[in-house]
Amino acid sequence: MKLGLFVAERGHHIAAWRDPATELERDVGFSYYANLAAIAERGCLDFLFNADIGGPSGPYSAERLRRTTGASRVEPLTLLAAMSSVTRHIGLIATMSTTYCEPFHIARFFAGLDQLSGGRVGWNVVTTYSEGEARNFGREIHLSHDERYERAKEFTEVVLGLWDCWEDGAILADRESGIFLDPAKLHPLDHRGDHFSVRGPLTVGRSAQGQPVLVQAGQSEVGRDFAARTAEVIFTVQQDLDEAKEFYADVQNRAASHGRPPNAIRIMPGLVPVVWATMAEAEEKYDKLQSLIHPDLGISLLSHILGFDLSGYPVDGPLPDMPPSNAQQGRQKLVADLARRENMTLRQLYMKVGGVRAHLTLCGTPDYIADVMEEWVATGAADGFNILPPTLPQGLEDFVDHVVPVLQRRGLFRTVYDGTTLRDHLELPVPVSKWATGH
Ligand SMILES: Cc1cc2nc3c(=O)[nH]c(=O)nc-3n(C[C@H](O)[C@H](O)[C@H](O)COP(=O)(O)O)c2cc1C
Structure with a gap:
């Protein structure tokens, strides 16, 4: 490996x-x-x-x-x-x-x-x-x-x-x-x-x-x-x-x-x-980090990843339709597909992919x-x-x-x-x- x-x-x-x-x-x-x-x-x-x-x-x-x-x-x-x-x-x-x-x-x-x-x-x-x-x-x-x-x-x-x-x-x-x-x-x-x-x-x-x-x-x-x-x-x-x-x-x-x-x-x-001795403690450690993402930052992160300005959209609403990005097309598709597949709000989406730029x-x-x-x-x-x-x-x-x-x-x-x-x-x-x- x-x-x-x-x-x-x-x-x-x-x-x-x-x-x-x-x-x-x-x-x-x-x-x-x-x-x-x-x-x-x-x-x-x-x-x-x-x-x-x-x-x-x-x-x-x-x-x-x-x-x-x-x-x-x-x-x-x-x-x-x-x-x-x-x-x-x-x-x-x-x-x-x-x-x-x-x-x-x-x-x-x-x-x-x-x-x-x-x-x-x-x-x-x-x-x-x-x-x-x-x-x-x-x-x-x-x-x-x-x-x-x-x-x-x-x-x-x-x-x-x-x-x-x-x-x-x-x-x-x-x-x-x-x-x-x-x-x-x-x-x-x-x-x-x-x-x-x-x-x-x-x-x-x-x-x-x-x-x-x-x-x-x-x-x-x-x-x-x-x-x-x-x-x-x-x-x-x-x-x-x-x-x-x-x-x-x-x-x-x-x-x-x-x-x-x-x-x-x-x-x-x-x-x-995110490594810890037990699964529950590792999750807790990650949740603590996630809770430190301010919603304005979350929306700005998503806009950056998607190459589309989301600042006017409700944070608890769905992802709107977007034109193709002139930035990172592969990552735009990955994140938009995830949002649609799992029916996520913008807040759920930035919590899922914003913290670490959509990496596993x-x-x-x-x-x-x-x-x-x-x-x-x-x-x-x-x-x-x-x-x-x-x-x-x-x-x-x-x-x-x-x-x-x-x-x-x-x-x-x-x-x-x-x-x-x-x-x-x-x-x-x-x-x-x-x-x-x-x-
Ligand atoms: C691990 C990783 C590191 C990257 N590092 C940089 C970087 O340092 N600078 C940069 O402009 N883009 C960086 N990118 C973005 C890629 O160069 C590329 O623009 C992005 O994957 C979108 O490509 P696509 O439009 O073909 O999908 C990185 C991407 C990944 C996955």
């Missing part, structure tokens, strides 16, 4: 900071994150993942800015570079946007950190759902959903092409002859496309794992196809075992139709573990949580999970010290790191440069 830690400022539950167990005195600075990284590495987790949004999340964000910790956050690659210096094994996955960056930047930043960290880096390719980001980057409006994916496709080809410029053995370092580099093993890219023109080659060589790992999280039609074509890890949001199996099979089939070998992708739904939430004993995780992996719904502790650091310690040992006793998870790179942990092959294979 693969397990990653999705890092968040003070826990993934939207109201975690109001819980008296959350320490507010300490800044979310270097020592705060170093402590989280150390706990995750103690649990032998595959990676730390840090998400990114470079602006207020769309037009419905006022209440969320006022009532949550989300207004200030450290840029992920900077954070993970710092974490690479205090960790030895764990992988480091950061988000960077294909809509608001240039491919040469991303290829270079990630390849550089991959080299510095000994091959532990992954790039979470996002097209950016937050409409608020546009105005920080010289645009009045966000590109449309499908245009963003169009650009992302070419963007990712360029980044992969840049990483591919280097063959193994390009560095000769031959003191005798005075030749350091073999130019026959370093190739230009010469890319000219609709969006980008990039000559190359990249100014950073291959790392211990060849190239950074590619991660994606699309759930819409176009998003799934993009992920199936390029990603090596897919993050997803799933509440229901059958729907997760359908997603898993669909993505693997699409990957095969793009000519990818079987087992080329690790699919990792988000999981919020399991409240219970370590054995119960391990049972569900085992079932999802054994039945073809997941290869592992992206863990979103509801509170930090407590929720992470609960998971690492109580659930991980159960998985280890069952032989489902490693007890020591047996590799050094992120590709080793995820059992992903080292990509060979197309120049070396002659393709």
Whole structure:
């Protein structure tokens, strides 16, 4: 089973900071994150993942800015570079946007950190759902959903092409002859496309794992196809075992139709573990967190997830009809389907999906949580999970010290790191440069 830690400022539950167990005195600075990284590495987790949004999340964000910790956050690659210096094994996955960056930047930043960290880096390719980001980057409006994916496709080809410029053995370092580099093993890219023109080659060589790992999280039609074509890890949001199996099979089939070998992708739904010694106490702990969500915040969260302003609608009324979102289409569908299927009011809906952004939430004993995780992996719904502790650091310690040992006793998870790179942990092959294979 693969397990990653999705890092968040003070826990993934939207109201975690109001819980008296959350320490507010300490800044979310270097020592705060170093402590989280150390706990995750103690649990032998595959990676730390840090998400990114470079602006207020769309037009419905006022209440969320006022009532949550989300207004200030450290840029992920900077954070993970710092974490690479205090960790030895764990992988480091950061988000960077294909809509608001240039491919040469991303290829270079990630390849550089991959080299510095000994091959532990992954790039979470996002097209950016937050409409608020546009105005920080010289645009009045966000590109449309499908245009963003169009650009992302070419963007990712360029980044992969840049990483591919280097063959193994390009560095000769031959003191005798005075030749350091073999130019026959370093190739230009010469890319000219609709969006980008990039000559190359990249100014950073291959790392211990060849190239950074590619991660994606699309759930819409176009998003799934993009992920199936390029990603090596897919993050997803799933509440229901059958729907997760359908997603898993669909993505693997699409990957095969793009000519990818079987087992080329690790699919990792988000999981919020609320761990306690008894089922009742775990439920109680979660209810307490839930009760801290103010209704105005709940409605703002739902509007954000659905990409539709719900502030004028009665909180105890049903979900109205909505146009398709220009933000996250997959998550809009998941949440709207749930509301209609279970006939929920807006209040019930935000209580169900708002607190942890619609991710699967399991409240219970370590054995119960391990049972569900085992079932999802054994039945073809997941290869592992992206863990979103509801509170930090407590929720992470609960998971690492109580659930991980159960998985280890069952032989489902490693007890020591047996590799050094992120590709080793995820059992992903080292990509060979197309120049070396002659393709
Ligand atoms: C675990 C996870 C992490 C994500 N991290 C980010 C992120 O850091 N920045 C971002 O803009 N979108 C992030 N997303 C959103 C996805 O990139 C994508 O926009 C979303 O899944 C909707 O895709 P769709 O429109 O194809 O359904 C994340 C999604 C998931 C499931």
